[in-house]
Amino acid sequence: MKIEVLYFAWVRERIGEPRETVETSAATVMDLVExxxxxxxxxxxxxxxxxxxxxxxxxxxxxxxxxxxxVREVAFFPPMTGG
Structure with missing residues (x-):
């Protein structure tokens, strides 16, 4: 399946791109991460x-x-704080 993967904040900085389309056979988010x-x-x-x-x-x-x-879209981001 194809999933749009979005990266935010320092995750995006480490990976070097804000988004990508991933072809995956992952069953769970953790499988996708691996x-x-x-x-x-x-x-x-x-x-x-x-x-x-x-x-x-x-x-x-x-x-x-x-x-x-x-799922069509998976987004990874650090915890948000309010203030």
């Missing part, structure tokens, strides 16, 4: 500390064990 990490060192660095990341599926905040079936 696929991305195996691509290149920049992905491994960006996803080295998942406690510092949040994920949204089709613009809804989810967990890393969430299924990807039917």
């Amino acid at each position: 696929e991305l990490k195996s691509r290149e060192e920049r992905y491994d660095l960006a996803f080295s500390d998942l406690k510092s990341l949040r994920v949204a599926l089709d613009q809804e905040l989810m967990e890393f064990d969430s299924p990807l079936e039917g």
